[in-house]
Amino acid sequence: MTFELFVALRYLLTRRKQAFISIISLISVAGVALGVATLIVVFGIMNGLNADLKMRILGVSPHIMVLSMRQTINDYEDVVKRLKAMDGVTAAVPFIYSEVMISGLDGVKGAVLRGVRPESLAQVLSLDKGAEGAGAEETRDAFAKLKGNGLPGIMVGWELAKTLGAKPGQRLYLLGQWSGGTGVDTGSFRPSVRIFELEGTFRTGLYDYDSSVAYIDLEQAARLLGYPPDRVTGIEVRVSDVYNADRMARRINDMLGPSFYTRDWMDMNMNLFGTLKLEKAGMLLVLLLIVLLAAFSIITTLVLLVMEKSRDIAVLMALGARRNSIGRIFMYQGALIGFIGTTVGLAAGVTLALLLKRYQFVHLPEGVYTSDTIPVLLGWVDMTVVAVAPLVFCFMATLYPARKAAGMDPSEMLRGR
Template identity: 30%
Template sequence: MTVFSILGVTLGVAALIIVLSVMGGFEQDLKGKMLRGQPHLEILAENPILGFSLNDVPLDQLKTAIRDGHGFSPFTQGDVVIKQGKHLAAVNLVGVDTKFDNSMWAFHETVVDGDLESINENHRPLLSLEENRSSFPGIMLGEGVAGQLGADLGDEVTILSPQAASGAVLFSGGTITRTYVVTAIFRSRIFTYDSKWAVVRLEEGRKFMPDYDPYLDIENFVTGIAVNADDPYDVDGIVSRLKAQFGQLNFRTWKDANSALLFALQLEKYTMGAILMLIVLVAVFSISGTMMMTVFHKKTQVCLMRSLGMTQKDIARLYMFQGGTIGFLGILLGLALGLGVCFILHESRYIDMPANLNSIRGLPVKFLPFEYAVICIMAFMLTVLGALYPALTASRQNPSSGLRYS
């Protein structure tokens, strides 16, 4: 029975270590994609839709205020509809300036056809049969958007702006539709970006801001400024400093943009840990039951030791030591088994993942020393508590009654 009690603790501890390590690996992989796919910090106007002027908030002033940041890049952003032939796609149109470092965006260095610099030039549609056909600005599409539209390099697409006000179009030159030529396609392997993003140069993106007029070009209006922090996990410190100096602006970190998903990951991790801890709890009841049987069968020996001079504390300490030994051995074996399986999963290249997870080659594993320590301590405390009642029962045995019937 003692062997089965040890095995129960072993399996419980091993299951906790393996599951939390794999979940931690998935969490780390997902956070890595978040940090590669979007800026660590976005500096926005009080009304993010309207944007703000770079003449009022110069980039040099922001760079001075953010000492532990890099990759400053102004951008525009808006919801538009792209049309190619009979196909339509609702996308997020992003305007960027290629003179700046755009490494924080998902499309950077993920171009599979064409190149990002091509959006700075005008191009003639590849299949145009007219010699004097006009040229149009370039646009880069996510692979999913291009597939939805059936568009390829050199194809002509039209952007429709649902945000353009009729008054702005009639009196100040606002844009409802504009034609572009597909000059690049990117594949970031992040579904949100590949299926929803299109990229144009900053001046073109500005034309799809609400209530556009030439004044926005003069004042260098942008939706925001993207910044990468040297330490993305300490981005809140940068925000607190900026709020004191630029109270008229808003700030959105990568944590804010993904707050619901991050909370769900943490909740799932703790919930799974609590559920698996029940395995250890069942093992603790097994230990308690095994020790109660030992107390019953060894009643005579316990009474004999009492009559030879051992105190109640000595008997209780003896049984507590037995319970602690069972727990310690189970925890030690469970730790070895759990870490061994995690190492095999970490090094394995033979686990087939679903096709839609093509960016993950195997089960991701993250080794979590602190969590392992917490698991071992909690499991040991539970096993000691499980041994407490049998130990107290044994210590309260009456020596005379035990020896009388022996």
């Protein structure tokens, strides 16, 4: 142990006559600990919400959507085969997309219609992760009935079903724009109405999705909209590395040529995730101010200690202590306060976050958020930032008191001036 660290520990631990300074030191430690613990818990919750939202979005949205500049894809089976042959592609499923009006017992509502192949739906829709309510197995069984034995089947989001007043087994009327078989790119549209039987509902936790999306069989969607058998709106693609979807989308563009274009899940949800990042940055700034406030109290503590220990400083200088050694004594003391506060805050924050993750004793209003409990995810990068930032603040807070102590004149201090 160095001489400077030994003296710093003595000043920090022995406080028989400086009770007021001791209280300020404890307040400084508590302030740092509170700020660090709050940062750990808040970052854990925000990371958990972000991860939960990504999981739900990826559960109901394609990783990459392949579309045509001509609005529809002709001879799509050939395109599907070429996509499936690409390295890194795990699934490629055609779909028909359109905006329709759905009529139920309690009213009419606009909806996003997706025509899919029920047998291949599980390749692009993670029902075991995204579906709630009736349960994943029951929801998959309901999707399998979309072809229907009598009337064609339809699946709608549970919020959309509530709006329409529809229950499984009831009839729903779909109004779409039929092209008369001449192709959707000619502009010759006229209304088309077909009757469907509600097979069931699904719930993903994403309100916009649950309140506006409906699924029907791909062939039924083609009949409703007047599509030829070999024509679809686009192709949903799933890849093995979801965070490499943008690069994979560029590879698909290069392979298919200029008549096609792609959109990946990050691009389609850019505004949402950008808002989450902005909120996280704002929260970091606000909470770091708590730590900065604690750092100012460290300055107060050390300045008062320098004034209290002026004679001791003079004696140490008279005994041969150098000015930079005197400065390091108070730098070590402030750094110790920051280290203790950071350590206590990390321990308290991680403990509270793990308890919240395990026991879920805080519940969220149902239907407001994507989950009814608070998801928690601790990231090593965030924890490192939270641990390092307070230490830097506390060290910077020691510079002025240390310089003041090192610049004192020992002869003047011994005279009592």
